[in-house]
Amino acid sequence: MxxxxxxxxxxxxxxxxxxxxxxxxxxxxxxxxxxxxxxxxxxxxxxxxxxxxxxxxxxxxxxxxxxxxxxxxxxxxxxxxxxSGAKLLGKVIMATVQGDLHDIGKNLVGMMCEGAGFEVIDLGFDVPAERIVQAVKEHKPDIVGLSALLTTTMRQMAYTIKALEEAGLRDKVKVMVGGAPVDEEFAKKIGADGYGSNAAAGAELAKKLVGAA
Amino acid sequence: MEVHKVNYEVNATPTLQILTEDEIEAIYFSSLRVLEETGVRCYNPEGVDILHAHGAHVEDKNLVKVPSWMVERARSTLPKKVTIVGMPDKDGKRKYRMDLVKNSAYWGTGSDTPYTIDPFTLQRRRSTYQDVKNLAIIAEALPNIDFFMSLGITQDTAVGTYDRWQYLAMLEGTNKPINITAVDVEGLRDQLEMAYIRLGGKEEWKKAPAFSLYIEPVSPLSHDPIVIGKLLFCCDNDIPFVYTPCPQAGATAPCTLAGLLVQALSESLFGIVLSQLRKPGAQVIIGGLLSQMDMQTTVMAYGSPEMALLSAAYTDITKWLMVPMYNTSGCSDAKVFDEQAAMEATLNTFIAGLIGGNMIHDVGYIESGLTSSPDMLVATDEIIGMVKRFLQGIPVTRETIPLETIDQVGPGGHYLGTDHTLRHFKTEFWKPTLMDRLDWDRWVKAGSKPMRERVHQRVLEILQAEREPLFDEKMYKELRRICELADERHKGEEMGIGIV
Known part of the structure; x- marks a missing residue:
């Protein structure tokens, strides 16, 4: 070297x-x-x-x-x-879903993804499904990362995935989910592509989802 | 009258103090400065309007800057004592009572964990209605548990109306005061209605509320629109509420513990100001789950010494402010009820008891607040028992210094048969219910059971004991009806993605 x-x-x-x-x-x-x-x-x-x-x-x-x-x-x-036409890791959109103001976990995953070499677009917290759909249309990310801390707002993850389906975008992006009450089983149930139990696992998952790990 | 002692000081209880008055003032005035100059985000327009109309500066739609005089004025109407009294027994008497006031300590559980350890299979899984009821039954049976919070979110009920079902499950299990959670104002209103029914009318509630509401600001310095809506509803309906943040030092709060205290106090003072504007005399409890983000795992630490230290320091602040404190103990980062769980719960329960304030929650939490454990709850009841004995201190009186008895027994005798021993042995010593003090042979004969087995056995004994329902079928149906009506109103929102 x-x-x-x-x-x-x-x-x-x-x-x-x-x-x-x-x-x-x-x-x-x-x-x-x-x-x-x-x-x-x-x-x-x-x-x-x-x-x-x-x-x-x-x-x-x-x-x-x-x-x-x-x-x-x-x-x-x-x-x-x-x-130069080199293949980059790709783009990740991060959001804490509607009704939830808790964003420290989402921020950590975003920063870890940046560390891995992704370009990260952070939509912030309390983000409605429509805004996420809009952002996917605009930025064409490889991955959408959704976060929630509350069991009541966990449902918004499902709403968001459904909204992506309805907009015909679901097969264009991978969806990863995380947050304290979320687990693998719930991720499967709502049709997400993966679940990360912590920030480092989230970044690892993102790499896996784009075929880089 | 014979007087021999002068200027004689008595220590009725052991004391612990983390902060001096000067340090408390430094933190308090820093909090005032944060409120006045940095401001907080309040995402509830009604809340912003109230604050603005009474003198707060509002920038950028929802950045609210609260001048110090507004805080000072709010403090002048803030109740120094909050009393919560449980539900009536069959004889109509409401026997469980908490007077949350300076230097009083009451212990209770924590709320809304996504997971629970199944008491029969010991598997960790999503918590259900039956779990909440079971844990409430255990809390009802434990002598050192004074109030209950739902140790588990009911997740086999509809997500958007879980709160009513959860309250029903708690009411089925215990008559002790309850600290509830609510999905939104509508959920809170429904639960208040249930409490009226259970109490036999609104007038009983006016005598003393039977529950408080748990709500949180979001650190750093943010106030959720729905949460503020609930806060205002509490003010309007004489519901005491806990307004406490969960800041994590280094992540959602300054890394230094003093810095975290300043921010946490700013967050709760904001709730105090808004509540007193809405209704002077509105009952507020402040405090919080004050801890750090573990910089290795990013987990919020529940068993750390810093958590215990912060809670104790904050209690010093609330004593100075004369506002009831929401403290934390009986919780751990361990994944099962094990040695770590016992060590952490012992430390934080001891500290919470020593500092003396006031509504001490989270007994029964493991896995950093994500899982509730019946074993942890039962074991911590025993820890609280030991701590309470310690808190009784050592009274030094003529009776407790029995010079005549010492003289009578003299060198080489024994005290087992003396009147003095007979008078005191039942009250002077704490009596363990789970701690083992057998000699080796008797311990082996009793099955060589380590602590965790004895704890778990107690859990099963409580759950398998015969018990009368706390209220009759007619009452149950009335309460259940409110839950069902709520489900009916929100039918379309679940999308078939119930968690369990």
């Missing part, structure tokens, strides 16, 4: 938001391919972050800083990757 890629991986691990885009630019200036910079530098760093997180050597706030550094780097890299 070249020195610059090593530096880039380290910047990601350290969550260095200022330096990561600079290092990406430097790597480009040195003539490295965008895809090489992504896979052999940034993703290497993020993989190490994942390893350390699992081992208990890194904690959520640090992982989120790394995810932000990843996004800062991708900002420079993404247009070049698109232009």
């Amino acid at each position: 070249s020195k610059i890629l090593e530096q880039l991986a380290t910047a990601i691990i350290e969550g260095d938001i200022d330096n990561t885009p600079k290092l990406v630019q430097k790597a480009l200036d040195e003539g490295l391919e965008p895809l090489t910079i992504l896979n052999d530098g940034m993703v290497m760093g993020m993989n190490e972050v994942g390893r350390r997180f699992k081992a208990g050597d890194m904690f959520v706030p640090e992982v989120l800083m790394s995810a932000e550094a990843m996004q800062a780097g991708l900002k420079v890299l993404r247009p070049l990757l698109v232009a």
Whole structure:
């Protein structure tokens, strides 16, 4: 691995938001391919972050800083990757469903997905099914992630999936669900494509849903 | 009169204090500043209008900034004591009573867990109507449980009207005061109607409410439209309510415990201000499930020492404010009732008791509040028993320092037969009901049962005991009718996706 890629991986691990885009630019200036910079530098760093997180050597706030550094780097890299026809991980729309103001879980999954290299569009909380349908039409995401904390608002996940069906969009996106009262069984019952029990599992699931893991 | 002692201080109970008055004031005035300068989001237009009409600044439609004088004024009409009295027994007497006031401690369960541990199979599964009823029956039987919250969400009933069914299940199981939850104002109104029926009329409710309502602000600094609607309904109908957030240090609140206290207090003070504007004298209980996000797992910790410490510190604040406190204990992050569950529940129950405030909930919670455990409930009742003994302290009087008896027994004798021992052995010592103090041989003969087996045996004994229904069939039908009518009104909303 070249020195610059090593530096880039380290910047990601350290969550260095200022330096990561600079290092990406430097790597480009040195003539490295965008895809090489992504896979052999940034993703290497993020993989190490994942390893350390699992081992208990890194904690959520640090992982989120790394995810932000990843996004800062991708900002420079993404247009070049698109232009080169490289396959990107894809887009995720995240929302806490209608009637629910609890969004910390949704935010965590969104940030973890960003760390994994997804582009994340966050619709916020208390989001009605129609707005999610609208956003799917507009952004054409690969995945829609739905979150709820209350058993009463869990139903909105089912309403949203039904609304996607009625709009003829259901087969265009994968739907993943999560939140404290949600489980695998409920996810199956409402016809979601997957369930994540925590933020890291959510990001892993997202990768699986786009065939990247 | 013979007087020998002067300037003599008595410690009637052991004391615990986390914050000094200066520290409490620093937190309180910081909260006022948050309310005044940062403001809170209130998504209920009626609530915003009330606050605006009385002097709050409103920006960006729902960002409400509450000047300090509004908080001070609200405090002047806020009740210092809230009394909740349970349902009548067959003889018409309402014997269970909670006077939530400074330095009083009452314990009760937690509410609305999606899962429960089945008492017969010990499997974790979605909770049902029967679970709620069973757990209420257990709570009714336990001497140290003073109030009940639904240890499990009824999920074999319609989702949108679960609250009425859940209340019915609780009423079937216990006459103790209840802290309910409600889907919305309509669900709250239905449950109030059920309480009137069960009490035998609205006048009985006026003497003393039989339930309080549990509602939450959403941290950080957000107030849900439906929740505020329920808050206003409570003010209008003399229903005490608990308005307490569940902030997680480092995630939905500042990472430092003092910072979390400031934010949590701002969140509850907002509820106090709005309630007192709506109806001076409206009964509010504040406090919360104050803890941290575990930075390894992202789980909200229920068994952490920080949770116990925060609850105790917040109790110091509510004592200073003279407002009833909603405290937390008897809960754990363990997945089953095990050693971890017992260790965490012992620590937080002991701290909650020592600090002395007031409505202490969440007994019976495991898995960080996601699962209710009958075993945990029964075991914590025993822990509370030990804590209550500790709280009685050591009275130092002529009677408890029996110099004559000591003199009479003298060196080398024993006290077993003395009048003094006979007078005191039944009241001086706490009597365990689950803790084992057998010698080895007798313990082996009794089946060599470890604690968890003895606890579970007690659960089964309670559930399998013969019991009279708490009210007659006619009353049951009347109460059930309200649930059924609610189901009828909301028939189309379920989409066949009931959870169980």
